Amino acid sequence: MENLIVQKYGGTSVANAERIMHVANIISNTCEKGKRVVVVVSAQGHTTDRLVEKARGISSDANRRELDMLLVTGEQQSAALMAMALQSMGHSAVSLNAAQVGIEATSVHGNAQIKRIQTKRLIEELEKGNIVIVAGFQGINRFGDMTTLGRGASDTTAVALAAVLEAELCEIYTDVDGIYTADPRIVPSAKKLDEISYDDMLELASSGAGVLHNRAVEMAKRYNVNLVLRSSMSGIPGTSIKEESKVERLAVSGLSIDRNVARISVTGLPDKPGVAHSIFNPLAKAKLNVDVILLSVGEGDNRDYCFTVHKQDLKTACEILEANKENIGYESLNSDENLAKLTIVGAGMANNSGVASAMFEALYECGVNIETICTSEIKITVLIGQQYITKAAKAVHDKFEPMFSKDYTETEET
Numbered sequence: 001m002e003n004l005i006v007q008k009y010g011g012t013s014v015a016n017a018e019r020i021m022h023v024a025n026i027i028s029n030t031c032e033k034g035k036r037v038v039v040v041v042s043a044q045g046h047t048t049d050r051l052v053e054k055a056r057g058i059s060s061d062a063n064r065r066e067l068d069m070l071l072v073t074g075e076q077q078s079a080a081l082m083a084m085a086l087q088s089m090g091h092s093a094v095s096l097n098a099a100q101v102g103i104e105a106t107s108v109h110g111n112a113q114i115k116r117i118q119t120k121r122l123i124e125e126l127e128k129g130n131i132v133i134v135a136g137f138q139g140i141n142r143f144g145d146m147t148t149l150g151r152g153a154s155d156t157t158a159v160a161l162a163a164v165l166e167a168e169l170c171e172i173y174t175d176v177d178g179i180y181t182a183d184p185r186i187v188p189s190a191k192k193l194d195e196i197s198y199d200d201m202l203e204l205a206s207s208g209a210g211v212l213h214n215r216a217v218e219m220a221k222r223y224n225v226n227l228v229l230r231s232s233m234s235g236i237p238g239t240s241i242k243e244e245s246k247v248e249r250l251a252v253s254g255l256s257i258d259r260n261v262a263r264i265s266v267t268g269l270p271d272k273p274g275v276a277h278s279i280f281n282p283l284a285k286a287k288l289n290v291d292v293i294l295l296s297v298g299e300g301d302n303r304d305y306c307f308t309v310h311k312q313d314l315k316t317a318c319e320i321l322e323a324n325k326e327n328i329g330y331e332s333l334n335s336d337e338n339l340a341k342l343t344i345v346g347a348g349m350a351n352n353s354g355v356a357s358a359m360f361e362a363l364y365e366c367g368v369n370i371e372t373i374c375t376s377e378i379k380i381t382v383l384i385g386q387q388y389i390t391k392a393a394k395a396v397h398d399k400f401e402p403m404f405s406k407d408y409t410e411t412e413e414t
């Protein structure tokens with residue numbers, strides 16, 4: 001649709017009445033420029049966390065469907081309040097939830113994926129001259145039940161709407177000025193990037209940089225959505241997320257931190273075909289994501305497997321592995337929750353030898369022991385003790401400081 005902009009506002013940006021009125025002003029200014037606007041909102045402040053806590057107060061193992069019924073109310077509150085704010089300023093606005101729009105998603109409660117979005121109601125409302133406010137983070141499954149799309153997934157709602165409506169721009173408004181070379185709250189010397197490629201952003205988001213939901217980036221890349229992340233508070237131009245060929249290449253784009261990892265070790269396995277399948281197949285069937293997989297030679301001829309899962313999935317993953325113990329044929333199962341993941345990302349690192357060794361040097365210099373290493377062409381991940389993560393992130397960021405600049409070229413060996 002011509003002249004259409006999708007704007008998404010995160011939890012901090014809509015935290016209270018004052019912030020909502022401030023955001024309503026940004027939306028109003030956009031309309032005054034002759035744009036039609038679809039707005040996606042998150043729940044206010046820490047509402048989603050509070051709702052999760054409320055559910056825990058009733059049951060430590062709340063039914064996933066009912067949990068989703070509870071969580072979706074957070075976004076619906078914000079959407080209604082934003083519509084009221086715009087109406088109080090004289091605009092025509094309407095709030096819609098996922099069922100009213102027709103955001104069809106898979107059935108996995110808590111981690112559903114958008115399958116299809118109906119555009120009929122959205123287009124009708126826009127053509128009536130309404131600003132349309134959509135509750136983010138939610139979908140309806142084939143049974144007509146509400147599902148949620150994973151923590152932080154209002155970003156994905158916004159990008160998906162921008163894709164189906166062929167919006168000219170999708171702006172993600174948040175509480176930082178843009179995408180930085182590291183989380184600026186952890187590494188104060190982090191630099192703001194003017195632009196970053198979809199691929200580098202996807203790696204950062206997938207390895208823990210919560211600034212953008214990873215599926216939002218994936219979808220933006222697939223549908224070539226013109227995506228910008230910026231602050232709802234400062235008015236400073238943000239960071240554009242673009243196709244690789246349109247971005248000036250940096251050797252290293254940034255580093256990310258993930259404290260939500262747990263490591264599972266399954267040891268004493270036979271060395272024969274099918275073992276990996278017997279471990280990971282039941283986990284995949286339960287829709288659990290597994291990351292950083294390592295296979296090593298254990299005692300005698302045995303093999304040991306080590307991999308990470310999201311902390312919230314640890315209990316379920318261990319229960320599944322215990323239930324399948326006989327079939328898998330392992331001797332022992334252990335887990336460790338006191339770890340964190342530090343990842344450096346950059347498409348340019350494939351052509352820069354010495355990136356891994358510089359990272360290891362930085363960790364050595366600050367006395368941090370590496371528990372596990374995993375590398376690919378575009379990223380290097382280490383697992384370290386959780387208590388060292390801030391110190392390690394600062395040290396690694398300092399070491400790569402020269403590479404975070406456009407004019408960096410690898411120095412010749414002497």
Ligand code: ADP
Binds near residue numbers: 010012184
């Ligand atoms: P919202 O509620 O607007 O969706 P989030 O809390 O999900 O906001 O994301 C914004 C936060 O992401 C920032 O406050 C910042 O602490 C964190 N963050 C993590 N990595 C980065 C990064 N590379 N650049 C900028 N912010 C980052």
Ligand code: ASP
Binds near residue numbers: 049137155
């Ligand atoms: N409110 C949801 C969350 O806190 C979704 C979002 O903010 O994007 O995860």
Ligand code: MG
Binds near residue numbers: 010155210211212
């Ligand atoms: Mg977010």
